[in-house]
Amino acid sequence: MLKKYLLTFIVILSSVYYVFPSGKGLFKDNNLQLETRLHYGFLLSHHLELEKFNSHFGAFEVSLQKATYGTHRWEKEYDYPLVGLSFWASNLGGFEEIGNGYALFPYINFPLCRNNESTLNFRLGLGLGYLGNKFNNKTNYKNFAIGSHLNVAANLLIEYRRTISKRVVLSGGLALTHFSNGTTKTPNYGLNILTANISVTYFLKNPKRYGGNMILPELFPFEFDGRKYLEVNFSFAFSNKDMSQSVGERFWIYAAYANIMKRVSYKSKFGLGVDLTADMSDKFLLEKEDTENLYAPSAFIKTGVSAAYELMISRMSILFNLGIYVGGKYKQRGDAYQRITLKYLIRKDLFLNMVLNSQGGAADYIGIGVGYQFNFIYKRDIKH
Secondary structure, three states: OHHHHHHHHHHHHHHHHHHOOOOOOOOOOOOEEEEEEEEEEEEOOOOHHHHHHOOEEEEEEEEEEEEOOOOOHHHHHOOOOEEEEEEEEEOOOOOOOOOOEEEEEEEEEEEEEEOOOEEEEEEEEEEEEEEOOOOEOOOEOOOOOEOOOEEEEEEEEEEEEEEOOOOEEEEEEEEEEEEEOOOOOOOEOOEEEEEEEEEEEEEOOOOOOOOOOOOOOOOOOOOOOOEEEEEEEEEEEEEEEEEOOOOOEEEEEEEEEEEEEEEOOOOEEEEEEEEEEEEHHHHHHHHHHOOOOOOOHHHHEEEEEEEEEEEEEOOEEEEEEEEEEEEOOOOOOOOEEEEEEEEEEEEOOEEEEEEEEEEOOEEEEEEEEEEEEEEEEEEEOOOO
16 A cells, blocks of 8 residues: 555656746756667675676666756756656666666756866656566565565766757766665665766757846745744654565554754755654564563654755755664664655645655665644844
8 A cells, every 4th residue: 555655656746856846847948858878887786685686787768858047046056957857777687586677767967067068967866666576485586686566766877968069968977776665565675776878968959058138036035034044844754664574564654753944055954853753663573572561652662863954956855864863762773864855845834755764774664744844033134
């Protein structure tokens, strides 16, 4: 059941991301590009069980993307990035246990530095992945990598792009593509694929260049009106963890988060967070260790405190939390945790969120939920 909810959430969020932030859609404006990219690389064997799949192989990627040119403020602030949708495919070395791999993900490609003819870019993509085969304890027990066909696919790319003519761009770079289901189905070691790549990009029409006489940008709230404020946001998420391989059961996870953030620029917020996580697998394992004790909720509800950073991209943002658990008796992978939250504002004070929580370098759970935020104004300067 959770997988259906997770799929629905990712598809909706990916679609919103694909058309964001104008709501007009990628096809509405010009500056469209068609890009083809060839990859060659290998699977990173980050677990001993994955050594079996050591191999070099190729991958193919085709993308439809738009070169932004300044119709919205965020485009200018991020130096006119590329936004698009990509389809990625590979035979993953031809191993029958894994099968072919496919991914469909929206992305945003940020320029890190540029001159008139070339740019150094960093691309971030997140969407859906599909693997042709999965673990089965009877028919495919040698696949220790992943226990589900459907997965989350993440793609990181750093590249050098050079303009060859008015409508043609060449690029080359390195990419990391990751498949994981966030322990919604075990095993979940995940696949990490490192590739070198080259691409050719073609403008479908004569492009509009960035900058120039464009629409004046909107200001974010309270930017110049003399008010100083903190943003307070509350959210919750739920998930379902598969531990059928070890204990033969699945467990629900319920989590609540609160963050106090200070906006320091158009792009960035810094702050502190606190969260409560009720992982029913912790309760199960506690009671299994000592069947005579009935544990209070404080024993299996983990309390965490964290430092927070949020990167703003119009209605969308990425929130990073790095913290430690200070409460709860059972912590399967230690006290430290990391959390990445993808947020999308559906109105000024209400947002959807997708959460990836990890401990000890491994995914703990993927959760989905909603949140609410408001501004606490602590100083008003009257301007004359």
